Amino acid sequence: MNRFSYVRARDAREAVDVVSAHPTARFIGGGTNLLDLMKEHVTHPSHVVDITRLPLKGIEDTPDGGLRIGALVTNSEVAWNAEVKRRYPLLSKAILAGASPQLRNMATTGGNLLQRTRCYYFYDVGTPCNKREPGSGCGAKTGFNRIHAILGTSEQCIATHPSDMCVALAALEAVVRVTGKDGERAIPFADFHRLPGDTPQLDTNLKPDELITAVELPPEGFAAHSTYLKVRDRASYAFALVSVAAALTLDGGHVRSARVALGGVAHKPWRNPEAEALLTGKPATREHFQAVADALVRGAKGFGHNTFKIELAKRSVVRALEEAAGREGQP
Amino acid sequence: MKRSEGSTVGGVAPPEEPTKQRLSLRVNGAEKQLDVAPWTTLLDLLRETLDLTGTKKGCDHGQCGACTVLVDGQRINSCLTLAIMKDGCEVTTVEGLARGDALHPVQEAFIEQDAFQCGYCTPGQICSAVGMLAEGHARTDDDIREQMSGNLCRCGxxxxILAAIQQARRTSAKGEGT
Amino acid sequence: MTTPSTQLGRPVNRVDGRAKVTGEARYAGEFNVPGLLYGQVVSSTIARGRIKSIDASEALRLPGVLRVFTHENRPSLPWFDRKYRDDDAPSGSPFRPLHNDKVVYSGQPVALVVAETFELARHAASLVRIEYKPDSHETDLRAQRKKAYAPRQGKDGFEPPPKPWGHADKALDKAAVKVDAEYETPVEHHNPMEPHASTVIHEDDGTLTIYDKTQGVLNSQTYVCNVFDLPKEQVRVRSPFVGGAFGSGLRPQYQLFLAVLAARELKRSVRVTLTREQMFTFGHRPATLQRVALGASADGTLEALIHEAVSETSSFEDYIEVLVNWGSMLYRCDNVRADYKVAALDCYTPIDMRAPGAAIGVYALESAMDELAHALRMDPIALRLKNYSERDQNKDKPYSSKELRACYQQGAERFGWARRNPEPRSMREGHELVGWGMATGIWDAMQQPASAKAVLGLDGRLVVSSATADIGTGTYTVMTQIAADTLGLPIESVTFKLGDSSLPMAPLEGGSWTVASVGSAVKEACEKLREQLVTFARKTKGSPLAGVGAEEVVFAEGQLRNASDPSRAVSIVEAMRLGGVTHLEEQTSAVPSPKQQAYTRCVHSAVFAEVKVDEALGTVRVTRVVSAVAGGRVLNPKTARSQVMGGVVWGISMALHEETALDHTLGRFMNHNYAEYHVPVNADVRDIDVIFVDEDDTVVNPLGAKGLGEIGIVGVAAAVANAVFHATGRRVRGLPITLDKLL
Structure with a gap:
């Protein structure tokens, strides 16, 4: 870990000021990813700005009937919150599928959105990585890439986004509230994370000085018909090879609307509204789920060790939609 | 705009020499006033400064749970925690669970059920189990298995460990009843 | 007269349990002394080549950084290989850290940064700039198999493959039913929870007390003395607690060398602890490619057995293990051929890892046996019983004991094997296919020479000691039981000391031989105390036992008693007073009895596994395992069960999870952390049932006990793989069985 200045921010303004004055400064909340990366010498902030004393810890109803989750609410608090469990069981289930209880007790809502990839090469400073060191090359593409992306990859980078929570938030079409030098703004979840393209070093569309203050959930929580399916190499405490957040509203046996987000397959939670639309008005049957699955992974490309993810993703989507459709009521 | 003293808005280079800051912690019931460098983790503070080596370093990256301690009653990974950020908090380590000679029911149960072999993950397992029981979300054996999955045990x-937690839970339930 | 056992066979709680659950137990990297310095290792990023330059100036500029040791500035040290050899070294030229500018594997230690604090050392290490001139490297076993060669055999305990007998290839050709398959096993790393660490305490007079993570304090001591040219009196190595090792502590690892080097040069106390990533930069279980070909007649009689293996070694040593010998020990066959070769890779030398050789060799063998049973349409147990060996054909010797039939029978009964429909894909629960598989396990039951000292005081306390280790195996507890049992003392009156090079000689703690070796020495030392006490009690005038025949004296509850009249008794302390002594001391060396040579001595098991495989997603869960073990006399059923259970978890891990993945372009292990090198978590492990079948063995050692540290893992991966086949109809011949292989 490099030497840095520690600043305990008293309000959001102060936090933003420090970070905007120092290009490599970082906010710290739970610290579960930042400190990990600092110990690996992947990240070297000049300043670490402690935001944990800021008043961003509430979970409250929004006027439109949604729910607003403060950026510093821990993953555990969200997952076990009675309102979240009742109205957004998909979110609760996704969070509990991630990390470990200890990490969930530390990790914050805002921080979860900013998790960086688990790519082996990104983490190992003894190897090339365009995300860590632009221009150094991508070790993963021709190397060991079992956990890597099959969708939305670029010549520069085939890393995946590691979060489970974000996959659920993508399906729920959450909105990310941020504040920065230029004031506050709201970012639709689909626009929050980026694909790697030619700038794999950028994970999100946050401006350098912006601080996440909250995540807002829209009123529709798909409580009756949703699920989070995580497929991984061991039963717990492992990152997803493929995960699926599936959410349906049903009208009798027919689908009124469908949302499917994939994790573990791309640089951001992967959605395709056109694929989802294939289900609209259709019977909730395996055959139609299969069509969505095929459409979702259209154009997917494997790199050897991870090619299996294409078939796995399809099967996972079908399974998740079946579970969501069959799901009655509460978690 | 208010700024805290010592904050460095405006281009102060990061320090090369340790600039230690004052930290107050309550560790296993004892008040501690310490000067710590900002990059010292709670784990390293416990092990190297306070000589509380019961809390273990297995990976130093939040991937094994050997460093689990209770901060304000909640189980966390002390390896991914900057000590300075816990100013004013109450920390309980494995050394702080027993009451004098009387072991904590989870400690007793770990011995009775032979829930360890090499013992290196054990303090983390025990603190994690204490934290989990306090959280109150584990109803079934499968819940316990899942909620104890943040603690690796290479001895297998x-x-x-499951049996020990079941035993501790029974003992605690009895204790509350009397 | 033999005293009836009061302590042996009892489920005694671990005597070190309290220290372990309260955090009092200190491990190698946890001895804090004033002025301690911290060393951080800098590891190479290339797999082969030369170091062009090392620039440590930026690191050295930081106040509090004392020195950066490299090959350029290290002190002069011996050149000869033999100075660097150790008790577990194979043939070749042992790795010498910081020796010269040559890089021979990725992750090689190339510098040690020593600083006043841990954080400073870690930071400074990241500032050391190293330029390399890389050479081409080879890390792919498949690519190198054509260059495989017969290894040099210089490793203690290695048994070469048996000479062939009969005409295995011809018999295979002619066999009515045959299987011929290749199995692949990956590199695995031990990954004990405690990282390797050495704390070297430098005294003013230059003597060193070293807390080292090791399975043999004497091995570490000898190594340090040889390399640094020190007399033994100046080097004391201690290791009271070891946070798991599983073989990784059998050889002195490079952190010991580096910590001693720094302490001697700086004349300060130094600790070097490896990072988790660096735990992937020394020995590992070698990758193997194995061919097993079996031929049988229609009734299942084994007519040909061929086992060929190519295993990985380094460019500098010939690591060897017993991989291909097990088939002809387990099964009677008239035509046998076994072949074992190694291929050199630009990786570190492999090192023994829990059941070295057997874990992976028996996996291939027992998978092939299952394939043969399926081809024969024969029950897998019936096939094994049909070819059951009463003698070890490799050496043409009988077994000292072999209750493997009872393992099959009792394991099958507990598991419910009789209800198994042999047809693959015949059982299903919802999305999951259910499969049942079984396999046999085998491991040696060895005894090595060992010494122990027993000291009895007038306070009635017995202190027994030996320079052995407890890596979680229960050595402290079982030795305490043996001593207490021999002298009829309560457990609380006995202290066992280990992990200190100043104690009597013990072999490396490995090979499952510690109870047999050290336990026998403990027993002998305590028996000698008995004899003295009996003499005092019988020969002293006025003693209640005066004149009683020596055979009539029994030890119980801290007393010597007349067996036929227990009211005639003296306490042990009184007996010492009668003898006019203030303390009694005996040190003995126990050596294997020559009668052992006439027998092959092994521990056996039958393993049964149930798996559930998600048909669409390929995920495998092991829902049930029964392991029935014939391990001689079980001295402590509680710790014994833990040993076997832990071995079973390792077997599940080997079957489903463990693989250190190499990037052959970089020649580097990539998943070098606990997040991506998967070992099971709590949620992966379900019901594990351990059975110890009765087995009486008067040959294997004076205790009649066989070590259990290894047997638990052997056969498990095959049982799981066989169950996966039974569930899915898919035969996966490469470990681990990850879901992608079943899609």
């Missing part, structure tokens, strides 16, 4: 004592 998992079935006995």
């Amino acid at each position: 004592a998992y079935p006995h």
